[in-house]
Amino acid sequence: MSSFELHPERLATTDEKGKRVYLFPADVRGFFRTWRSRLQFVLIFFFLALPWLRIDGRQALLLDISRREFEFFGLSLRAHNAPLLVFVFAIAGFGLFFLTALWGRVWCGWACPQTVFIDGVYRRIERWIEGPALERKRLAQAPWTLKKLAKRSLKWMAFTLTSLIITHSFLAYFVGTDRLAEMISSSPRENWGSFLFILVSTAVILFDFAWFREQFCIIACPYGRFQSILMDDHSTIVAFDSKRGEPRATPQAKALAKTHNSKLGDCVNCYRCVQVCPVGIDIRRGTQMECIACTACIDACDEVMTKTKKPTGLIRYDSARGLAGKKPNHLRARPLVYLAVVVISAGSLSYALSVMKPVDATVLRAKDAPYELVGDTTVINHFKLELSNQSNEVHALTFEADRSVVEAGLQLITPHRPLVLEKGKVTRADLFVRFPKSLLKNGGLKIALAIEDSSPTQKKKETLKKELTLVGPFN
Ligand code: SF4
Ligand code: SF4
Numbered sequence: 001m002s003s004f005e006l007h008p009e010r011l012a013t014t015d016e017k018g019k020r021v022y023l024f025p026a027d028v029r030g031f032f033r034t035w036r037s038r039l040q041f042v043l044i045f046f047f048l049a050l051p052w053l054r055i056d057g058r059q060a061l062l063l064d065i066s067r068r069e070f071e072f073f074g075l076s077l078r079a080h081n082a083p084l085l086v087f088v089f090a091i092a093g094f095g096l097f098f099l100t101a102l103w104g105r106v107w108c109g110w111a112c113p114q115t116v117f118i119d120g121v122y123r124r125i126e127r128w129i130e131g132p133a134l135e136r137k138r139l140a141q142a143p144w145t146l147k148k149l150a151k152r153s154l155k156w157m158a159f160t161l162t163s164l165i166i167t168h169s170f171l172a173y174f175v176g177t178d179r180l181a182e183m184i185s186s187s188p189r190e191n192w193g194s195f196l197f198i199l200v201s202t203a204v205i206l207f208d209f210a211w212f213r214e215q216f217c218i219i220a221c222p223y224g225r226f227q228s229i230l231m232d233d234h235s236t237i238v239a240f241d242s243k244r245g246e247p248r249a250t251p252q253a254k255a256l257a258k259t260h261n262s263k264l265g266d267c268v269n270c271y272r273c274v275q276v277c278p279v280g281i282d283i284r285r286g287t288q289m290e291c292i293a294c295t296a297c298i299d300a301c302d303e304v305m306t307k308t309k310k311p312t313g314l315i316r317y318d319s320a321r322g323l324a325g326k327k328p329n330h331l332r333a334r335p336l337v338y339l340a341v342v343v344i345s346a347g348s349l350s351y352a353l354s355v356m357k358p359v360d361a362t363v364l365r366a367k368d369a370p371y372e373l374v375g376d377t378t379v380i381n382h383f384k385l386e387l388s389n390q391s392n393e394v395h396a397l398t399f400e401a402d403r404s405v406v407e408a409g410l411q412l413i414t415p416h417r418p419l420v421l422e423k424g425k426v427t428r429a430d431l432f433v434r435f436p437k438s439l440l441k442n443g444g445l446k447i448a449l450a451i452e453d454s455s456p457t458q459k460k461k462e463t464l465k466k467e468l469t470l471v472g473p474f475n
Pocket of ligand 2: 277282298
C-alpha cells in the first residue's frame with residue numbers, strides 16, 4: 001500500500017493516536033496555479049496598499065470602532081449610521097452564500113486571507129529557506145544540527161517579520177494610518193492597548209499562518225462547517241470523475257483486469273493529487289468537508305494525464321449532476337433567493353445613501369438640572385448637540401427657532417455663530433435656550449429648531465429640522 005493511502009475513517013492530519021500530522025504539500029504547476037498566484041499577488045498588494053489610499057484627503061477604507069468613524073471609499077459613516085452596516089453585512093454574507101451555491105468553496109480556494117497568505121507568502125518563504133516538500137519533510141524528521149537550527153531560525157524570523165507587517169497593515173484599517181504612524185514612533189508606554197493588541201495579533205497570525213494552517217479550516221472556520229448546506233448537486237465543485245477514473249490502477253485492479261480482460265479507468269493511482277493537497281485529503285473519495293477547492297489536485301492530475309496521453313480533466317470543476325452526465329441548473333431557486341437578498345440590500349443601501357444629508361445632528365438634553373430659573377421670569381434649558389459632517393466639504397451651521405417664539409423673547413445661545421464643521425468630522429457643542437417663563441404651558445413647551453447649513457460652496461441652503469421640548473416650573 002502506498003504511504004499516501006489515507007486511513008478510511010481518520011482525518012488525514014491525525015495519526016492513530018489522534019496527534020497532528022504536519023503536512024508538506026508538494027509544489028504544483030499548471031493553469032490554475034498560475035492564475036491563483038497572480039490573484040494572490042494582487043490581493044496581497046491591495047491588502048497592504050489600501051490603508052494608504054486617500055480619497056479627498058481621507059483614508060479610503062477605515063473601520064475606526066473606538067471613535068465610531070467609518071470610511072468606505074469616499075462615503076463617511078458615523079455611529080448614528082450604524083444601521084446601514086446591516087445592509088453592508090447582508091450584501092457580503094448573502095453574496096458569499098450566492099457564490100457558494102453556484103461555485104462551491106471558490107472563496108476559500110481563491111480569495112480567503114487564510115489561503116492567500118499561507119499559500120502566497122508563508123509557504124513561499126518556507127520553500128525559499130527549506131527547499132521543496134520532500135526536503136522540508138526530511139529536515140523536519142532529521143535530528144537537530146547547526147544547519148537545521150540555522151534554517152529553522154531564519155524561517156521563523158522571516159515568519160515573525162511577515163506577521164508583524166500583516167498585523168500593522170491590519171491595524172491601519174482600524175485606527176487609521178496617521179494614528180498607526182504615531183503609535184509606531186512613540187513609546188509603547190504611551191499606547192499600551194495598541195502595543196498589546198499588536199503583540200497578541202502578531203502571535204495569533206504567526207501561530208495560524210505558520211503552524212496551525214489547515215487545522216483552522218478544518219476545526220475552527222464556521223464557513224467551512226456550513227458550506228455543505230449551501231451547496232447542492234448543481235453547485236460547481238472540484239471533483240474527481242469516478243466514472244472515467246475507476247477502477248484506478250491498483251495492483252489488484254490490474255490483476256483483475258488482466259484476468260477478466262477488462263479495462264482500467266484513467267486514474268493511474270499515482271497519488272499525485274494527494275501529495276499536492278494542502279489539507280491532505282484524497283479527492284477521489286468524493287466531496288469532503290476539508291476540501292478548500294484550491295484546485296491544486298486539478299493541476300496535478302492534468303499534468304499526469306498529459307504525460308500518460310489521456311484527456312485532462314479527470315479532476316475538474318464540475319457539479320455532481322455534471323459528473324452524472326446531467327445538466328446543472330444555475331438558475332435555480334436557492335442562488336436566486338441569495339441574489340435577491342443581495343440586490344434588495346444593495347438597493348436599500350443606495351437609497352439610504354442617496355437621501356442621506358451631508359450634515360446630521362443629534363440633540364440631547366444635557367445631564368445637569370433640567371432647567372435653570374433666572375430671577376422669577378426667565379428659564380434656561382441646556383442641550384448637547386452632536387453634529388456630524390458626512391461630506392467632503394466644510395459646512396457652517398446656524399440655529400434658528402420659530403419666529404413666533406423668538407418674537408415672544410426666546411433666544412438660542414451657542415458658542416459659535418456660525419458653527420464650522422470640518423469635513424468628515426463629528427463636532428459636539430452646547431446649546432442654551434433662554435425664554436420667558438410665560439411661554440410654558442403646564443411646565444412644558446415644544447419648539448422647532450432649524451439648523452441651517454450656510455456653507456459657502458453649497459448652492460442651495462439646506463435646513464435640518466429638530467423638535468425641542470423645553471421644560472420649566474409650572475406657572
Ligand atoms: S493525480 Fe490523477 S491519476 Fe494520479 S491518483 Fe490522482 S486522480 Fe489518479
Ligand atoms: S482536494 Fe484538491 S481542491 Fe480540495 S483542498 Fe485538496 S488539492 Fe485543493
